[in-house]
Amino acid sequence: MSLYERTRAVLPSWLALYYDEPIELDHGSGRYVWAADGTRYLDFFGGILTTMTEHALPAVTEAVAAQAAKIIHSSTLYLNRPMVELCEEIAAVSGIPDAKVFLTTSGTEANDAALLLASARNGSNQVLALRNSYHGRSFSTIGITGNSAWSPTSLSPFQTYYVHGGQRYRSPFAGLSDAEFVAACVADLEEVLDQTGGSIAALIAEPIQGVGGFTSGPDGLLGAFAEVVRARDILWISDEVQTGWGRTGEHFWGWQAHGAVPDIVTFAKGVGNGLSMGGVIAPASIMDNLPANSISTFGGSPITSAGALANLRHLRAHDLQGNAAKIGPLLLDGLRALDSPVVGDVRGKGLMIGVELVEPGSGIPGAPAPALATAVLQGCKDRGLLVGKGGLHGNVLRIAPPLSLTAEEAEEGLTILTDAIGAAS
The missing domain is CATH 3.90.1150.10 (Aspartate Aminotransferase, domain 1)
Structure with missing residues (x-):
């Protein structure tokens, strides 16, 4: 065969x-x-x-080999030097005040964790997301994905409301100027909020939609959204799984084009350069707010953390x-x-x-x-x-x-x- x-x-x-x-x-x-x-x-x-x-980046392969020769796995139940060093560096470049970092094995798991933080903090399972979005393949992240091609079930632990702004080429607002487009999307968001009733946990958005076809609204749109949702005590989650780490050229994070700082940032993909690495960044006031214990068996493992740290340092040094x-x-x-x-x-x-x-x-x-x-x-x-x-x-x-x-x-x-x-x- x-x-x-x-x-x-x-x-x-x-x-x-x-x-x-x-x-x-x-x-x-x-x-x-x-x-x-x-x-x-x-x-x-x-x-x-x-x-x-790059493929087979020597700094990464050498870091992984050196760590593999020492210990490959330990879990978060033990002190983990490579994980702490990586989280310190990510916190330092995050732009998030008083940042704490939780490492996962994928972007899907990172978005899961961010949704958990937001829903626990606000006591709500209602979420705002953008049309045409993609946030992962787990049961919870499928439930907030606004792209039918990647949504195999309508069942979900979340009640999700989709708003305009994720893409422009096929939007009903496509012919508008940047300012008019932002105003129309903000009006749509406010109308949705007026109709939902009850509290909403978070707005989650990709600065540039990945699976959706590298689409986005104008710069400043998510900042305008943030102003609206924060007036109602709703958190803004920026899904940086594809836009993070300088890929857009103009900024290190996609959210930096929008004139406001998100409450929670999720990341994955590029930081590991192929290693299974993702994570969540949030202020301590949000990150430390879970009312129960938790661990991660594989998130932030010594070998993936060592490789990701070498990769991040190479990215910045060059x-x-x-x-x-x-x-x-x-x-x-x-x-x-x-x-x-x-x-x-x-x-x-x-x-x-x-x-x-x-x-x-x-x-x-x-x-x-x-x-x-x-x-x-x-x-x-x-x-x-x-x-x-x-x-x-x-x-x-x-x-x-x-x-x-x-x-x-x-x-x-x-x-x-x-x-x-x-x-x-």
Whole structure:
């Protein structure tokens, strides 16, 4: 049996695989990965925005090897030096006053923990979320995800109210100016709040929606939301699982573009550079508010903490946020210069770029083109480039290379993308 056949025989059918002939990634170096058959690919997706610095970063592999030779696991029932050192560094760069950090094994678990903190603090299971959002695959985070493609059940421990503002291209407010768009979304939020009744625990929002297709409202929108919800004692949770650690180039955190500081921040993916790492940041007044004991068996394990700490220090020492700000526009400008009837929108910041593909000649302006996106995804792979796909309709190319991407590699990837879009259309 092939590895594909063995995969389908033993793993759930709902685990998606890319490509007509899925590939087995064998090893990586820098911004490149190699399949088991020896084919080399330029990686513009990083294992879903997870390989943040580079593949096989020596600082990370050396830190993991050194820690593995000492002790791999202990749990939070024992003092854990790598975990404390990592949390100290995260707290220092968090922008959260009097910050405390709780480490988890994924972004899903981080959002779970943030929802627990907010619901315990406010005594409510009501949550505000943005339309088109994605916050994880657990029972609770599915219940606050505003994207039907990733919501397999309507059952939930939360009562969720969805508001406008997560995306602009397909919004009923799409033609408005930034200020008008913000005003319209705030009015929508206030109307929803007036109709809910009772207390609400939190508003959770991605500064740039990841699975949703790298969409967002204008800068300042979440700050305007924060002003409204805080007047009603509702917490603001910023889901930075995909936007954190300098990926947008302009800021270290996505929330910093919005003129206000969130009450809780969640993170994951990039900080571990492939290691299973996530977490929550909150002021002590919120973090210490749970009325029961808790532990984590695997969150903040010595080996993942050691690797994540080495990765975070490398990111900061080499100013990879600055590199994202410098290299990102090469891709954005090149993609926006494409004269193609199938490219409906090119958006993003830094090295987080979405290309929305539409059906030309369908008679419906901006009609989503999911089959075309799949064809471009395949075409990029055939030409040696790995990209992602997302959006509510599955018609958005997601481009998110490691933050160490060079100008030459950006040009290489742009050429492949241009060719693949042209061929598919």
